Amino acid sequence: xxxxxxxxxxxxxxxxxxxxxxxxxxxxxxxxxxxxxxxxxxxxxxxxxxxxxxxxxxxxxxxxxxxxxxxxxxxxxxxxxxxxxxxxxxxxxxxxxxxxxxxxxxxxxxxxxxxxxxxxxxxxxxxxxxxxxxxxxxxxxxxxxxxxxxxxxxxxxxxxxxxxxxxxxxxxxxxxxxxxxxxxxxxxxxxxx
Numbered sequence: 001x002x003x004x005x006x007x008x009x010x011x012x013x014x015x016x017x018x019x020x021x022x023x024x025x026x027x028x029x030x031x032x033x034x035x036x037x038x039x040x041x042x043x044x045x046x047x048x049x050x051x052x053x054x055x056x057x058x059x060x061x062x063x064x065x066x067x068x069x070x071x072x073x074x075x076x077x078x079x080x081x082x083x084x085x086x087x088x089x090x091x092x093x094x095x096x097x098x099x100x101x102x103x104x105x106x107x108x109x110x111x112x113x114x115x116x117x118x119x120x121x122x123x124x125x126x127x128x129x130x131x132x133x134x135x136x137x138x139x140x141x142x143x144x145x146x147x148x149x150x151x152x153x154x155x156x157x158x159x160x161x162x163x164x165x166x167x168x169x170x171x172x173x174x175x176x177x178x179x180x181x182x183x184x185x186x187x188x189x190x191x192x193x
Contacts, residue, residue, distance in 0.1 A: 033107065034106055035109070036094065038083070038084040042082055043055055044082060047075060049067040052068075052079065063090060064128055065116060066127070074122055074150070078113060079115070081094040091115050092113065094110050094112060096149030097151075098150060
């Protein structure tokens with residue numbers, strides 16, 4: 001009698017443990033989506049050196065670029081779902097990011113990216129900005145694109161570069177402190193001697 005009772009308890013415990021594992025796996029898989037969207041997508045028919053070809057034979061140049069590359073896996077991926085023109089005139093596209101590691105909880109990742117910054121990071125096209133492409137970007141990083149998307153480590157490198165660049169540009173726009181009779185003002189106040 002006792003062995004049957006302990007067998008039932010052990011079976012119940014094992015079934016409860018299996019249910020918990022299945023529940024955790026389901027939650028893990030369900031949380032694996034990071035999908036951004038465009039607000040007002042515009043179809044892109046292709047591109048030339050002068051810009052993106054939009055419906056109605058319109059050509060849209062990318063801010064900061066004199067010429068787009070003749071071929072680009074990054075630009076093809078970034079424009080195949082359409083583009084969005086932001087209020088600031090920047091052009092955004094959607095880019096599939098490939099999380100290739102089986103341990104990564106992200107199963108689907110589509111990121112909204114500034115296409116001009118993407119090309120600048122990759123060193124593709126002819127930029128009118130005096131800033132050279134970053135030396136730390138991976139050589140031939142556009143080869144990191146496949147049918148599954150851009151490799152996650154390349155995307156993360158781009159994202160860090162974009163954030164650093166944005167912070168650097170905002171610091172350049174901050175006016176320097178004003179000198180007042182040999183003293184520097186701090187938050188609009190003169191320090192006490």
